[in-house]
Amino acid sequence: MKWKPYLTPIRSFDPDEARAFLNHRPVDQVTLVDVRQPGEYQAGHIPGARLIPLPELVDRLDDIPRNFPVIVYCSSGPRSRAACQLMTLDDSFGEIINLTGGFNAWEGEAALGRENQGLTFFTGAETPREILEIAYGLEQGLREFYLSMDKQVKNPGVRRLFATLARVETLHQESILREYQRIIDPSIKEDQLTAAALQGTLEGGMTTQEYIDYYMPQWEDPEDVVFLAMAIEAQALDLYLRAKTRVVDETSRKILTRIAQEEKSHLVHLGELMDGLISGTAT
Structure with missing residues (x-):
């Protein structure tokens, strides 16, 4: 792993920008990462988001694809910004984007349930x-x-x-x-x-x-x-x-x-x- 200086500037999208970005990309060419806790995810999350709580992020970076942009969100922004900073320390990631306002500001389509909801x-x-x-x-x-x-x-x-x-x-x-x-x-x-x-x-x-x-x-x-x-x-x-x-x-x-x-x-x-x-x- 190559290390970058901490507090690297992070690209941010507001909810409208994020929605437009997602709407214009194939579903397999962007990754959504939800860094909230499981209970928050269960109550509502952006469809297709991968749940990787912030405390687990460092140990689960390999769960995130490297070859496409990654949009990271939490409830209101602070945790996702911290997550983006951690991810920028790894040069193998490409574009990393923070969702400003987080899920609280999303006001768009949402899915419910645990990570394994419906996966029976x-x-x-x-x-x-x-x-x-x-x-x-x-x-x-x-x-x-x-x-x-x-x-x-x-x-x-x-x-x-x-x-x-x-x-x-x-x-x-x-x-x-x-x-x-x-x-x-x-x-x-x-x-x-x-x-x-x-x-x-x-x-x-x-x-x-x-x-x-x-x-x-x-x-x-x-x-x-x-x-x-x-x-x-x-x-x-x-x-x-x-x-x-x-x-x-x-x-x-x-x-x-x-x-x-x-x-x-x-x-x-x-x-x-x-x-x-x-x-x-x-x-």
């Missing part, structure tokens, strides 16, 4: 076939949830919104089916993959009731519905990125990266939809 589906030994079947099932669960809610709400605008959300999940499933046909079985049909897929859980590894109990949405309010959809997509993005770090098979990791990128794109579109609802320009 991903032991690390999954084959590409198993990864695709799990992902297809998670998408199916969310699609069925949206379709069921379409029948329960009265607001015509919210009904159209649920129908649109269900169609998006159908597109995700079609993408997974094409990937399955490309690398596993060219002859498999939609109903066959549905039968083989994981059942009973939504994207992100939580059940329908767990999402409802936590967020308690007002079902006739379109903003509440989009907020819930964003929360589910953020949880899914977080799950796929965490799963990618433990899966051994290289093809499986690439599949998880592609799926995570799709979830990220959908999350961006949902954010734009929310902006339109707030401004009154959504159609």
